[in-house]
Amino acid sequence: MVNTSAPSQPHPHLPIKHIAAALLFDRNGRLLIYLRDDKPSIPFPNHWDFFGGHVEPGETYEQALVREVKEEIGYDLLTYAHFRDYTTISGDAYPNIKHIYYAKIDAAADELTLYEGQYLKSIDLSERHGVKWANILGQIVDDFVTSGLHV
Numbered sequence: 429m430v431n432t433s434a435p436s437q438p439h440p441h442l443p444i445k446h447i448a449a450a451l452l453f454d455r456n457g458r459l460l461i462y463l464r465d466d467k468p469s470i471p472f473p474n475h476w477d478f479f480g481g482h483v484e485p486g487e488t489y490e491q492a493l494v495r496e497v498k499e500e501i502g503y504d505l506l507t508y509a510h511f512r513d514y515t516t517i518s519g520d521a522y523p524n525i526k527h528i529y530y531a532k533i534d535a536a537a538d539e540l541t542l543y544e545g546q547y548l549k550s551i552d553l554s555e556r557h558g559v560k561w562a563n564i565l566g567q568i569v570d571d572f573v574t575s576g577l578h579v
Contacts, residue, residue: 444515444523448493449480450508451530451572453579454537458550459569462500462542464562471521472562477545478528489527501540501548503533511572520563528568532579 452460461476479500483492490508497505508531515525542548551559556569 444525446483446489446492446525446527447480448483448489448496448527448529449478450493450497450505451511451528451569452479452497452505453530453532454550455532455534456536456550457532457579458537458552459556460501460533460537460540460548460550461559462545462549463547464545466546474546474560475562476559476565477562478565478568480529483527490529493527493529500544501542503535503540505531505533507531511575511577512568514564514568516564526564526568530572530577530579 454460461478464470464472464475464477466474479497480493481496481500483489484495487495493508494505497503508529511528511530513525513527517523537548537550540548553569553573556566556573559566561569
């Protein structure tokens with residue numbers, strides 16, 4: 429179940445985690461994504477993912493986003509905008525709320541170093557249906573495209 433409106437209350441026995449992630453576009457307007465590690469012990473091995481991650485205690489969603497982008501590709505994310513929040517109770521590794529942002533950076537995929545995952549690339553949004561996305565990320569990309577927002 430995915431809810432793009434106000435976050436709903438999760439099942440009382442399941443703690444909900446917060447994730448901050450970005451639709452990160454390169455200087456050419458292509459979406460930057462990375463291939464998750466091929467480890468059976470992680471959720472969605474060998475699936476494509478956005479940059480971002482778990483919000484640590486005491487962090488705002490924006491602080492977590494900036495920290496995760498720096499950790500994953502070494503880029504100092506200075507400007508970004510909020511897109512939507514997605515509450516996911518099922519269909520993911522655990523209940524979570526994804527706080528999704530979007531941003532354009534002044535770099536291309538071949539100029540960045542990937543510190544987590546197998547491979548980094550950029551795609552045109554028209555290529556999104558051929559991507560094996562982790563959890564609900566394909567829906568998020570589709571929602572962004574239909575929103576009419578541009579970077």
